Amino acid sequence: MDKDNSLQALATEAAQTMTGAQMVIRALKDQGVTHIFGYPGGAVLPIYDALFKVEGITHVLVRHEQGAVHAAEGYARSTGKPGVVLVTSGPGATNAVTGLTDALMDSIPLIVLTGQVPTHLIGTDAFQECDTVGITRPCTKHNWLVKDVNELSRVLHEAFEIATTGRPGPVVVDIPKDVQFQNGSYHGPQAIHHRTYRPKTDPDLSAIVKAVEMMAAAKRPIFYTGGGIINSGPEAAKLLRELVDLTGFPVTSTLMGLGAFPASRPEWMGLVGMHGTWEANHAMHDCDLMICLGARFDDRVTGKVSAFSPKSKKIHLDIDASQINKIVRVDLGIVADATKALREIIRFWKTQKHKVQAAALKDWWAQIDQWRGKKSLSYRNSDTIIKPQYAIDRLYELTRHRDDVFVTTEVGQHQMWAAQRFHFQQPNHWMTSGGLGTMGYGLPAAVGVQVAHPDALVIDIAGEASVQMTMQEMSTAMQYDLPIKIFILNNEYMGMVRQWQEILHGGRYSHSYSEALPDFVKMADAFGCVGLRATKPSELDGKIQEMLSVRRPVLFDCRVDPTENCYPMIPSGGAHNEMLLSPDDGGEISEAGKMLV
Amino acid sequence: MHDTKVRPASEIERHTLTVLVDNEAGVLARVVGLFSGRGYNIESLTVAEVDPMARTSRITIVTTGTPEVIEQIEAQLRRLVPTHKVTNWTDTKNGAKAGIEREMALIKVAGTGEKRVEALRMADAFRARPVDTTHSSFVFEITGAPAKIDSFVELMRPLGLVDVSRTGVAAISRGPEAM
Numbered sequence: 219m220d221k222d223n224s225l226q227a228l229a230t231e232a233a234q235t236m237t238g239a240q241m242v243i244r245a246l247k248d249q250g251v252t253h254i255f256g257y258p259g260g261a262v263l264p265i266y267d268a269l270f271k272v273e274g275i276t277h278v279l280v281r282h283e284q285g286a287v288h289a290a291e292g293y294a295r296s297t298g299k300p301g302v303v304l305v306t307s308g309p310g311a312t313n314a315v316t317g318l319t320d321a322l323m324d325s326i327p328l329i330v331l332t333g334q335v336p337t338h339l340i341g342t343d344a345f346q347e348c349d350t351v352g353i354t355r356p357c358t359k360h361n362w363l364v365k366d367v368n369e370l371s372r373v374l375h376e377a378f379e380i381a382t383t384g385r386p387g388p389v390v391v392d393i394p395k396d397v398q399f400q401n402g403s404y405h406g407p408q409a410i411h412h413r414t415y416r417p418k419t420d421p422d423l424s425a426i427v428k429a430v431e432m433m434a435a436a437k438r439p440i441f442y443t444g445g446g447i448i449n450s451g452p453e454a455a456k457l458l459r460e461l462v463d464l465t466g467f468p469v470t471s472t473l474m475g476l477g478a479f480p481a482s483r484p485e486w487m488g489l490v491g492m493h494g495t496w497e498a499n500h501a502m503h504d505c506d507l508m509i510c511l512g513a514r515f516d517d518r519v520t521g522k523v524s525a526f527s528p529k530s531k532k533i534h535l536d537i538d539a540s541q542i543n544k545i546v547r548v549d550l551g552i553v554a555d556a557t558k559a560l561r562e563i564i565r566f567w568k569t570q571k572h573k574v575q576a577a578a579l580k581d582w583w584a585q586i587d588q589w590r591g592k593k594s595l596s597y598r599n600s601d602t603i604i605k606p607q608y609a610i611d612r613l614y615e616l617t618r619h620r621d622d623v624f625v626t627t628e629v630g631q632h633q634m635w636a637a638q639r640f641h642f643q644q645p646n647h648w649m650t651s652g653g654l655g656t657m658g659y660g661l662p663a664a665v666g667v668q669v670a671h672p673d674a675l676v677i678d679i680a681g682e683a684s685v686q687m688t689m690q691e692m693s694t695a696m697q698y699d700l701p702i703k704i705f706i707l708n709n710e711y712m713g714m715v716r717q718w719q720e721i722l723h724g725g726r727y728s729h730s731y732s733e734a735l736p737d738f739v740k741m742a743d744a745f746g747c748v749g750l751r752a753t754k755p756s757e758l759d760g761k762i763q764e765m766l767s768v769r770r771p772v773l774f775d776c777r778v779d780p781t782e783n784c785y786p787m788i789p790s791g792g793a794h795n796e797m798l799l800s801p802d803d804g805g806e807i808s809e810a811g812k813m814l815v
Numbered sequence: 816m817h818d819t820k821v822r823p824a825s826e827i828e829r830h831t832l833t834v835l836v837d838n839e840a841g842v843l844a845r846v847v848g849l850f851s852g853r854g855y856n857i858e859s860l861t862v863a864e865v866d867p868m869a870r871t872s873r874i875t876i877v878t879t880g881t882p883e884v885i886e887q888i889e890a891q892l893r894r895l896v897p898t899h900k901v902t903n904w905t906d907t908k909n910g911a912k913a914g915i916e917r918e919m920a921l922i923k924v925a926g927t928g929e930k931r932v933e934a935l936r937m938a939d940a941f942r943a944r945p946v947d948t949t950h951s952s953f954v955f956e957i958t959g960a961p962a963k964i965d966s967f968v969e970l971m972r973p974l975g976l977v978d979v980s981r982t983g984v985a986a987i988s989r990g991p992e993a994m
Contacts, residue, residue: 414896544887
């Protein structure tokens with residue numbers, strides 16, 4: 219928080235009288251909010267009226283409330299600050315639900331303000347009424363319906379506290395229209411502290427000592443890192459690098475954790491899990507010590523749980539105690555913020571003068587190099603048709619000289635290819651829907667990222683199916699002069715659905731082909747954006763350069779091989795050492811495996 | 816009634832949990848929603864404000880699950896923002912924690928003649944108190960461990976059992992300390 223804001227906050231410690239709507243705007247300013255994403259409607263008009271008169275808060279008008287929430291997620295993930303959303307009652311709130319669930323699954327701090335019908339109409343099936351707190355209870359970290367204007371400022375400041383501390387997440391504050399009009403006492407954030415909520419962030423030092431001893435004794439260790447490192451802030455990513463400097467242990471990461479450890483470093487093993495690299499998954503399977511830092515043993519990472527890393531001891535660091543022993547029983551759980559825990563691990567490693575098992579580690583790296591020799595991300599390129607892997611590789615090569623490249627994605631094959639092949643060096647530059655797998659996330663998320671970083675290169679690596687789910691946000695990008703680049707790997711199929719139908723359902727491509735796709739170039743034109751199309755490998759570089767050179771939103775229709783599958787792949791129900799590297803592998807998938815998603 | 820033997824990991828156990836929460840709008844829905852949303856069982860649930868000054872409510876839940884599931888339930892309950900404290904009264908790892916569990920029930924029995932006399936005699940043996948009496952019915956109030964109430968209900972069945980209302984379990988620790 220800057221100096222002006224903290225002075226302002228001090229000045230507000232004494233209560234001031236204002237309307238509920240004014241309190242909302244004042245609380246946002248006192249919390250240091252500079253951007254909000256929203257869409258007006260009847261039940262939030264008083265707040266929009268208060269917003270009209272205020273300076274220092276930029277409102278970004280989206281085209282659908284889901285877009286507002288994803289944009290706020292992109293904003294939050296690329297800045298480390300909370301995202302703020304303002305929507306109306308009823309459909310405004312229900313349209314926000316997908317984004318809220320997405321943010322809950324991926325631990326993204328959001329404050330979503332919803333209008334509600336006036337208190338005397340609640341429960342009467344009034345126009346645009348819905349039970350917003352009831353609907354959003356399971357998809358928020360916490361939520362409130364504020365019926366008393368004198369409670370409003372307390373709730374708003376608590377909302378920020380809860381969204382941003384501990385394991386971050388989305389919160390909803392539902393504000394009836396009459397409360398927005400009423401006068402009441404406003405209190406600044408300094409005076410507010412939730413009466414019950416006390417997240418534990420400091421590690422138990424005896425657990426740290428034990429962790430360090432386990433690391434010093436390990437012969438085949440691996441760091442398995444996740445979004446917790448990113449959420450803890452850039453310091454955690456720095457400490458992770460330092461810890462790897464000290465130990466020389468290999469590092470793999472979940473989809474959410476990409477960028478926390480630089481992909482250019484030799485200890486980097488690539489992505490873990492269903493579409494992870496051969497070396498990362500085999501190392502996870504054969505390690506003797508797994509050090510899980512801020513990840514949660516998601517089913518996309520573990521594969522078959524009963525066969526998951528059977529020979530290892532496991533350390534699990536997580537800020538959320540409920541994640542320890544949830545899926546996989548671990549030998550040592552550490553409940554703490556990643557930055558604080560890593561700092562202590564490094565301190566104890568140094569002060570107790572621990573050394574790694576150098577000889578064993580050398581053998582372990584020799585084994586890893588052998589796995590790397592498989593070159594599991596290789597593919598057969600073509601002179602005539604653009605392979606999606608080639609398209610991502612070229613996009614990466616032509617932008618890697620910049621350090622201000624932010625990538626968002628939609629969900630599906632293109633997302634996995636991007637995660638495998640677009641190599642990240644720093645945290646907060648990769649925004650993707652991990653837990654919920656929300657098609658349509660990437661375009662509005664890119665809008666939010668570009669709002670926060672106006673001069674950066676923001677690319678949504680998209681699929682033609684996903685992007686149509688939130689395509690209308692192109693219009694938002696135009697309105698606010700946000701030069702996002704929407705790079706569509708257009709294979710005319712819902713590619714991942716098609717891939718699963720090929721592997722699991724005998725090639726019966728039930729409703730996964732889009733027979734009537736729009737002309738994306740003409741569509742870009744209609745929105746006032748720039749439309750580009752590449753159909754041959756030979757023209758790809760030139761078109762990408764053209765996309766990068768225009769300072770306007772670009773919709774890039776990259777026509778790729780429609781039948782390409784994403785490998786490597788751990789088939790459903792498989793273990794980490796049962797990977798398919800290509801279609802020729804043709805592994806058997808069990809009946810139990812087919813039941814899994 | 817609760818078995819305290821250490822069992823193999825996969826066996827289903829019954830546990831009594833108490834959750835102390837802020838008494839605010841929707842707090843019960845949060846707790847109940849957590850159970851339904853994550854597929855946990857609720858065998859009984861009691862809730863009431865216990866401290867009007869501190870505005871705290873006490874929710875006691877009898878649930879079943881494997882030890883792993885029970886551990887998750889406790890962790891998930893602790894994660895709720897308005898939760899102050901979660902106590903498991905059936906903690907098999909830590910025998911010292913056992914609490915006292917009681918349930919109250921109102922039981923209506925209708926009948927005449929020998930059955931009516933027998934019902935009253937049974938009630939006396941169970942220390943159940945008639946709180947409503949007509950020529951053809953009794954309402955008994957009975958308090959005790961849930962198993963005692965189960966037995967009493969079973970005994971009343973052939974004697975003209977008409978209706979049963981149970982409160983669910985309330986629990987508290989032994990000795991001088993609070994939960």
